[in-house]
Amino acid sequence: MPELLKNLRQHLLTGVSFAIPFIACGGILIAIAIAFAPMTPTGPDFSQTPWLRLINDIGSISFKLMLPVLAGYIAYSIAGKPALVSGFLGGYLSDQVKAGFLGAMLAGLLAGYVVDLLKKIPVSKHFRPIMPILVIPILSGAFIGVVMLKVLGAPIHSLMAYATDALRAMSTGNSVVLALILGCMIAFDMGGPINKTAFFFGAAMITEGNPLIMGACAAAICTPPLGMGLATLLQKGLWSPEEQEAGVAGIIMGLTGLTEGAIPFAAADPIRVIPCIMSGSAIAAVIAMVGKVGDHAPHGGPIVLFAVDHRLAYLLAIVTGTIVTAVSINLLKARNQRLAETREEKAA
Amino acid sequence: MKIVAVTACPTGIAHTYMAAARLEKVGKSLGFDIKVETQGAMGIENKLTEHDISQAEFAIFAVDIAVEERDRFNGVKVIQVPLQEALKDPHSIFAKIQH
Numbered sequence: 001m002p003e004l005l006k007n008l009r010q011h012l013l014t015g016v017s018f019a020i021p022f023i024a025c026g027g028i029l030i031a032i033a034i035a036f037a038p039m040t041p042t043g044p045d046f047s048q049t050p051w052l053r054l055i056n057d058i059g060s061i062s063f064k065l066m067l068p069v070l071a072g073y074i075a076y077s078i079a080g081k082p083a084l085v086s087g088f089l090g091g092y093l094s095d096q097v098k099a100g101f102l103g104a105m106l107a108g109l110l111a112g113y114v115v116d117l118l119k120k121i122p123v124s125k126h127f128r129p130i131m132p133i134l135v136i137p138i139l140s141g142a143f144i145g146v147v148m149l150k151v152l153g154a155p156i157h158s159l160m161a162y163a164t165d166a167l168r169a170m171s172t173g174n175s176v177v178l179a180l181i182l183g184c185m186i187a188f189d190m191g192g193p194i195n196k197t198a199f200f201f202g203a204a205m206i207t208e209g210n211p212l213i214m215g216a217c218a219a220a221i222c223t224p225p226l227g228m229g230l231a232t233l234l235q236k237g238l239w240s241p242e243e244q245e246a247g248v249a250g251i252i253m254g255l256t257g258l259t260e261g262a263i264p265f266a267a268a269d270p271i272r273v274i275p276c277i278m279s280g281s282a283i284a285a286v287i288a289m290v291g292k293v294g295d296h297a298p299h300g301g302p303i304v305l306f307a308v309d310h311r312l313a314y315l316l317a318i319v320t321g322t323i324v325t326a327v328s329i330n331l332l333k334a335r336n337q338r339l340a341e342t343r344e345e346k347a348a
Numbered sequence: 349m350k351i352v353a354v355t356a357c358p359t360g361i362a363h364t365y366m367a368a369a370r371l372e373k374v375g376k377s378l379g380f381d382i383k384v385e386t387q388g389a390m391g392i393e394n395k396l397t398e399h400d401i402s403q404a405e406f407a408i409f410a411v412d413i414a415v416e417e418r419d420r421f422n423g424v425k426v427i428q429v430p431l432q433e434a435l436k437d438p439h440s441i442f443a444k445i446q447h
Contacts, residue, residue: 014413017358021389077414192432193412196358253362260362267436 008109009193015074015108016200022066023203023298029059031296031307063207067091067101071108078112079119082132086111086140090148097153100160101204107148114140164208175289179216183285183321186220187278191260203298211294215308218257219288219317221300224277225261226254226318227325231333234326238333243268254322257301272336276329284321288314351375351445352396352424353384353408354415357431360388367410367434368394374438380445387416396420406445410434 033056037044046053068091075087090107094100099107118136127135185198199221202214232239232247239247246264253261266273291313297304301318308314353371357363368384375382385396398420401407407421409428415421427444434441 010411010413013358017356017360017389017413020359191357191359191363258362260366263366263435 011074011077011109011112012105013193013196014077015070015072015105016196018073019066019070020203020298022062022069023207026059026062026066027203027206027297028307029055029062033059034296035306064095066207067095067104070101071104071111074105074108075112075115078109079115082119082136083112083115083140085137086115086144089141090144093145093148093153094156097148097157098160099148099153099156100164100208102160102163103148103153103156106152106156107144110147111140111144114143160208164205164210175212176286178213179285179289180282182213182216183220183282184278186217186259186285187224187262187281188274190224190262190266190277191258195259199298202295206296206298211296211309212289212292214295214298215293215310215314216285216289218295218297218300218304218308219284219293219314219321220281221259222254222257222302222318223280223284223321223325224254224259224266225250226322227277227280228262228265228273228329229254230322230326231329235330235334238330238337255301256303257299259300272332273329276325276332279328280321280323280325283324284317287317287320291317293317349380349406349445350400350404351380351382351406351408352400352404353382354387354396354411355384355431355434356387356411356413356415358413360390363431363435364388367431370438371408371410371434371441375442378439378442380442387411392416408434408441408445410441 033046033052034044037046037049037052037056044056046056068088071091071094072084072087075083075090087108090111091104094103094107097103115136118140119131123131182198182202185194188194199217202217205211205213229247229249229251232244232250236244243265250261250265253259262273262277266277292310293314294309295304295307295314296309297307302315305311305314353368353375355364355367355371357367364386365388368386372382372384383396383400384394386393401420401424404424407424407426409415409426410431410433411428412431427441429441
């Protein structure tokens with residue numbers, strides 16, 4: 001069972017890794033188009049600017065392609081090339097029946113496992129060459145098509161609609177709790193699987209028309225390396241020369257939205273560093289959520305500022321989270337040093 | 349002893365390359381002749397040739413996602429670990445080989 005779950009994670013992450021550039025391309029093109037078009041109560045107005053409409057349309061198509069790519073490469077991860085057809089079909093149909101990324105993930109898994117089974121059917125060697133190019137794609141494609149259109153499509157659609165509505169209608173209290181959890185997840189493993197789960201939830205919600213989740217994630221993503229970097233600048237005496245160097249690198253990585261910049265610190269002193277970066281990220285995510293920060297690009301940090309709504313609140317969230325992390329880690333470090341010194345004195 | 353390795357993480361912009369650098373450094377310090385291929389957001393870089401793979405006694409996959417062009421490694425002994433392990437404790441991976 002743990003083996004199966006580990007593989008499942010690997011398959012889903014493979015699909016995600018191929019899908020991320022499509023979300024980035026679509027989200028940023030749409031954000032650019034919206035930023036330059038006049039805003040009306042019913043949304044941006046492209047009637048006077050055909051070029052911006054074109055850019056907006058290209059972005060939307062990139063979003064639409066994201067679902068087939070996600071499902072296709074989940075299936076590919078499970079069963080290789082022959083699974084691409086049914087995976088892509090399943091992802092496209094998931095868009096058609098409005099089952100969203102949840103439907104696409106399921107379609108990809110199903111397509112992959114079905115093809116994996118079909119590959120195991122023993123056939124005479126005369127038939128073998130036509131299996132991967134004819135028999136498997138047709139059988140698995142037809143199967144996925146029927147399942148998505150006639151069986152799974154409708155229930156997943158209602159589930160997605162319910163989840164999206166629930167997220168949109170979330171009261172401030174609930175959305176703060178969500179932001180708190182997402183912030184902690186983002187900081188906990190700094191770019192690892194838990195971080196990626198929160199990140200992909202945010203990225204997928206952009207394509208569902210709710211950029212607020214990604215806004216909270218984007219603020220949380222950059223505060224761990226920024227906070228650790230600021231800490232090394234504030235009290236140089238607490239940090240070794242190597243750590244001060246890692247601090248500068250951390251600030252650069254934080255500005256470009258790479259949580260990984262905090263890893264050198266967390267690896268050296270996990271028990272003190274991880275709670276400090278988690279609290280900083282959680283606070284940043286909550287401020288961003290309360291400030292209605294929306295992020296249209298699946299990336300975090302100050303570098304995506306141009307794709308963000310409510311930019312002041314976004315910057316406030318980042319600055320506050322950074323300071324919380326820096327001050328708390330320095331307090332803990334200083335206390336630890338004092339304890340060590342008194343212990344030495346006693347020993348002497 | 350010749351070893352080949354592949355690193356790959358979901359986003360492929362940071363961890364993939366950090367793990368590759370770590371494996372290379374630790375591998376060389378332990379006296380292995382190691383070549384590491386990265387499968388990141390840029391696709392396959394420092395690609396392992398057929399010659400590299402046929403000469404190698406072991407292949408290390410430090411990956412969180414599926415390895416691309418896996419067929420190349422048919423017939424090679426593969427040690428697969430989560431990518432985090434190459435960052436946290438690369439020595440344990442090489443220890444598996446020495447046993």
